[in-house]
Amino acid sequence: MNGIVLGGVSSGVGKTVAALSITRALESAGYEVQPAKAGPDFIDPSHHRAIASRPSRTLDCWLEGADGLRRNYHRGAGDICVVEGVMGVYDGDCSSTALVAETLELPVVLVVDAKAGMESVAATALGFREYAKTIGRDIDVAGIVAQRAHGGRHEQGIRDALPDGLEYFGRIPPSSDLEIPERHLGLEMGDEAALPTAALREAAESLRTERLAATASEPPAPETPSRPAEPVDVTVAVASDAAFCFRYPATIERFRERADFVTFSPVAGDPVPDCDAIYLPGGYPELHADELESAGTLDELGSLAVDGLAVLGECGGLMAMSQSLTTTGGERHEMAGIFPADVTMHDRYQSLDHVELEATDGTLTANAGERIRGHEFHYSSVEVDGDARFAFETVRGDGIDGDHDGLTAYESLGTYVHVHPESGAFDRFLERVATTN
The missing domain is CATH 3.40.50.880 (Class I glutamine amidotransferase (GATase) domain)
Incomplete structure (x- = not known):
């Protein structure tokens, strides 16, 4: 199963909305999507489940180990796995989005808040790509999804500014309907605050679905199998x-x-x-x-x-x-x-x-x-x-x-x-x- 990782430039940039929009876009194009979440999260996966046809997989190097993470990934099913990252790409000392992407050898699609920028969006994306080389992380920042970006001149300005090697995968239009309420442990659960179908459909239409699908790659198989599932009388x-x-x-x-x-x-x-x-x-x-x-x-x-x-x-x-x-x-x-x-x-x-x-x-x-x-x-x-x-x-x-x-x-x-x-x-x-x- 091929996959991509959605990495944010920071927490609160709209990774969950981007993940849901991409999932909707891919499924509308006929792909079966396996959602996943980097990090030990229960809330974001509930939103994934509300949109996708199967439960979200948890991918965390600390909780599962590198091989356990790969095993859990391969327990999923579908054509494409969309992995929503945790915090910013490089944040987290035990299991960052970058570490999950590196362990699975999956490309990173960077979610960048474009509400008040054009060329600066490209500069941000380039900085995230080059930073991986600086710290010795073997990850491929393949391109961006522009969060809260308008069409027309705004979108074209972002696309024109991106350097070679960073692809434009589309945008998530600004919309109050694409906001998920929060409570003290994070967002509200997916069955409490499902995003409106029309708003997700509009966002999906602004994405370059086939380019996202073509960018996805297949992770290596785990080196060791899962523990035997011997039944117990319990x-x-x-x-x-x-x-x-x-x-x-x-x-x-x-x-x-x-x-x-x-x-x-x-x-x-x-x-x-x-x-x-x-x-x-x-x-x-x-x-x-x-x-x-x-x-x-x-x-x-x-x-x-x-x-x-x-x-x-x-x-x-x-x-x-x-x-x-x-x-x-x-x-x-x-x-x-x-x-x-x-x-x-x-x-x-x-x-x-x-x-x-x-x-x-x-x-x-x-x-x-x-x-x-x-x-x-x-x-x-x-x-x-x-x-x-x-x-x-x-x-x-x-x-x-x-x-x-x-x-x-x-x-x-x-x-x-x-x-x-x-x-x-x-x-x-x-x-x-x-x-x-």
């Missing part, structure tokens, strides 16, 4: 609703490959399904704290955890497994009470980083002494009681208290870190549950 129940919506498609795929898989909605008050383990992914429990408190599912989940049912929670899942959740408005809500901890929301983010943890004892996702890599991004903080027990020491990142992550009680584990299945964490989760049943 049923995993995954919370899936507006409060628990941050999960990588590869995680669900791994569950389906190795175990039985069911979903339920704590927000809707669904009873906990008959299962051997529960996975509570991240999301927005703070936006649905009233429903979670009154629905009764978390109470049932807490009782099951005390009885020994394995519950694995990540970030929002950790928050729901705690004793209480206090919103920024000061409203306190009772949660599942599995851990002796209380969560408070803040107006500013409390942590944003790639993370590495080392297990102090054997736990659901790691054996003693093993390290796992992941990502943390949260606006909450956790205050723990004196009898709280931690499963991990933080090698990199903040974790729960700066030195530790992974609250553990009974057979359950709750962390601030999100991990990818390429880390092996979810395989260990399934295998541990299978051996203790």
